[in-house]
Amino acid sequence: MKKFLKEFKEFALKGNVMDLAIGVIIGAAFGNIVTAFTEDIINPFIAGIGGADFGFRIPIYGGQYILLGDFLTAIINFIIMAFCIFLMMKAVNKLMSIGKKKEEAAPSTKPCPFCKTDIHIEATRCPHCTSVLEEK
Numbered sequence: 001m002k003k004f005l006k007e008f009k010e011f012a013l014k015g016n017v018m019d020l021a022i023g024v025i026i027g028a029a030f031g032n033i034v035t036a037f038t039e040d041i042i043n044p045f046i047a048g049i050g051g052a053d054f055g056f057r058i059p060i061y062g063g064q065y066i067l068l069g070d071f072l073t074a075i076i077n078f079i080i081m082a083f084c085i086f087l088m089m090k091a092v093n094k095l096m097s098i099g100k101k102k103e104e105a106a107p108s109t110k111p112c113p114f115c116k117t118d119i120h121i122e123a124t125r126c127p128h129c130t131s132v133l134e135e136k
């Protein structure tokens with residue numbers, strides 16, 4: 001049991017799991033905001049224009065209704081969510097690529113062209129295979 005708890009602790013404290021948990025929590029909260037935005041702002045606006053009636057129900061047999069309004073609301077929610085997530089992913093990718101460029105701008109090692117081992121950037125002779133390196 002102790003080993004199990006230790007393994008769980010290692011798993012839970014891994015950066016990826018924490019990031020994922022934060023992502024899920026933010027995603028859920030964000031979903032609520034988008035739902036509220038669609039139902040309280042977008043839907044009355046569309047209904048006001050005289051377009052779709054979001055209380056629209058299609059009666060089918062047995063006194064049942066197809067809730068077209070709810071379905072359309074769900075679709076609009078999904079489109080807004082997908083668009084926002086797309087924008088967020090673009091922003092995150094941009095930030096990550098900036099971080100990568102900084103790393104690439106100041107490399108401290110280079111691969112030896114003869115033995116392919118990483119050696120100091122200013123080395124003129126490889127410490128591994130002793131090859132003399134030509135300055136580029």
Ligand SMILES: [Zn+2]
Nearest residue numbers: 112115126129
């Ligand atoms: Zn070498």
